[in-house]
Amino acid sequence: MKRVGYDADSGKYYYRDQDGSLWEGESGAQYGEMKKVESAPIALDDVHEDNGDIEAAGLRADGYQPVAVNEGGRFPHLPRLSSNSPWRSLFPFLLIIVVVLLLVFRLVYPSIQQDTPDVVLCKGSSxxxxxxxxxxxxxxxxxxxxxxxxxxxxxxxxxxxxxxxxxxxxxxxxxx
CATH class of the missing domain: 3.10.350.10 (LysM domain)
Known part of the structure; x- marks a missing residue:
């Protein structure tokens, strides 16, 4: 028996045996007593290759198709992770540390004021x-x-x- 579908409305799983007969499980139970049915209220893919193995055929047990992947088996909408990916995840944390250190430095050593020249233009004898x-x-x-x-x-x-x-x-x- 291979699980070939699931009806979320009724909570029933559907299975197909070796001779192609369709079976329905009890509502809300993934395993248990099953009864033979002629058709299912959901669309089931007829999987005949690889002896009806839905995982080998690239189908999911809940009836959904897998997400499209490119030739390399990667998802096309995700960026390629390089060998330094651990550093990428640490970058925001390190950036926060640097900003905090700069703020602490700014508080401890306030902005360096240039000394005003000692020459002051004073009138008369002052x-x-x-x-x-x-x-x-x-x-x-x-x-x-x-x-x-x-x-x-x-x-x-x-x-x-x-x-x-x-x-x-x-x-x-x-x-x-």
Whole structure:
């Protein structure tokens, strides 16, 4: 007995014996008691080559035809896998690792700022001063024997609340 079909609506399997008779299995059972029938409610392929062996004839037991393949036995719609196919599956993972490492590097070493030149064009007798961490406009003016108003006049647009360490400003030269 060879299984030659399956009716999904009724859940019955169909078999053909050596003399070509058609048999029907019980509903929902792949194996069990069978009864002889004259015809099946589904289309069955008559397989006579290779003694009715549906696998040898290239047919599936459920009645569907196999997917078309080309001469090499490959599916034509699938790309050919090369010898480095394990690397292809690892590539997205490795790419994620590289991106994460670049982000960590960016956080640990913030963008390299080019040092501003030490030359500041200051008017009159004023000189350039590089702001240190913790400096305030008031402290800078006091150290240079000046007032806050004179310091702000020397640096138009200077916002004392937003002093940045390393910033160059003009301070009036200290008069001893």
């Amino acid at each position: 000189v350039g001063y590089r702001v240190q961490a913790g400096d305030t406009c008031w402290d800078i003016a006091q150290v240079n024997n000046s007032t806050l108003d004179v310091l702000l006049a020397e640096n138009p647009g200077l916002v004392c609340e937003k002093l940045i360490p390393g910033q160059l400003i003009c301070v009036p030269s200290s008069s001893a």
